[in-house]
Amino acid sequence: MRCPNKRSKGASPQEAPGLQRAALPARALACLCAALAWLPATAQDIEAGRAKAQACSACHGADGNSASGNFPNLAGQNWRYLYLQLKDFKEGRRSDPVMSPMAAPLSREEMINVANYFATQAPRPSNFKTDETKVKLGKAKADETLCAMCHLGGFAGQNEIPRVAGQQYDYVVKQLKDFKARMRTNDAGNMTSVAQTLSDADIENLAHYIASLR
Numbered sequence: 001m002r003c004p005n006k007r008s009k010g011a012s013p014q015e016a017p018g019l020q021r022a023a024l025p026a027r028a029l030a031c032l033c034a035a036l037a038w039l040p041a042t043a044q045d046i047e048a049g050r051a052k053a054q055a056c057s058a059c060h061g062a063d064g065n066s067a068s069g070n071f072p073n074l075a076g077q078n079w080r081y082l083y084l085q086l087k088d089f090k091e092g093r094r095s096d097p098v099m100s101p102m103a104a105p106l107s108r109e110e111m112i113n114v115a116n117y118f119a120t121q122a123p124r125p126s127n128f129k130t131d132e133t134k135v136k137l138g139k140a141k142a143d144e145t146l147c148a149m150c151h152l153g154g155f156a157g158q159n160e161i162p163r164v165a166g167q168q169y170d171y172v173v174k175q176l177k178d179f180k181a182r183m184r185t186n187d188a189g190n191m192t193s194v195a196q197t198l199s200d201a202d203i204e205n206l207a208h209y210i211a212s213l214r
Contacts, residue, residue, distance in 0.1 A: 041079070041116035049117030052110050055102065064118040069128065069170030076123035081162045082115035085186075093186040128169040130212045138209025141202050145194055155213050165213035172207040 041049075053064075056074070060066050064075030074082060088094040089103035090111070103111070142148070150161045157163035164172065178184040180195035180203075198206070 049113035079119035138205035
């Protein structure tokens with residue numbers, strides 16, 4: 001990680017080196033703190049996340065396996081993706097009438113702990129009854145649009161890219177439609193761009209394929 005190293009505004013050439021030397025410890029500390037946030041979570045962090053995540057259980061299930069197709073499974077999700085989504089809800093880059101107010105009071109540490117808790121939970125297979133024909137068509141469309149380049153083989157995701165394998169059918173359909181309609185835009189343009197190429201039938205087929213994955 002590269003720390004900022006800007007000269008203080010208004011400092012003379014003679015003063016600048018001394019000011020920069022004085023500022024170095026503070027900048028180094030800021031960089032160190034940022035780096036420490038990405039270290040593996042401890043059992044204590046995960047337990048703190050479990051306690052804070054109790055408020056999430058009504059929609060997402062106590063262990064992150066949602067019983068409703070309208071709410072996504074969080075169990076086994078990449079923690080960095082979950083953290084960034086909570087951060088986006090909190091800061092307004094993503095909007096939802098339920099999640100936005102839920103995320104608003106959370107501190108950075110609380111968001112990281114909740115994300116790590118759900119990341120350690122075991123995902124359960126979807127109970128959605130998939131159509132084999134649509135699953136095959138969805139796989140073909142996923143191959144055509146190179147989904148695995150970001151979501152990886154098996155759609156397990158990586159870092160900020162979500163795991164979508166076994167995700168709720170209804171939720172996948174809604175998110176793809178929201179990306180297509182530009183109602184969800186916190187994706188740096190990647191999913192929005194891909195979704196423009198999808199028909200409603202493509203979206204339905206992709207959701208069947210994704211729900212079928214384990």
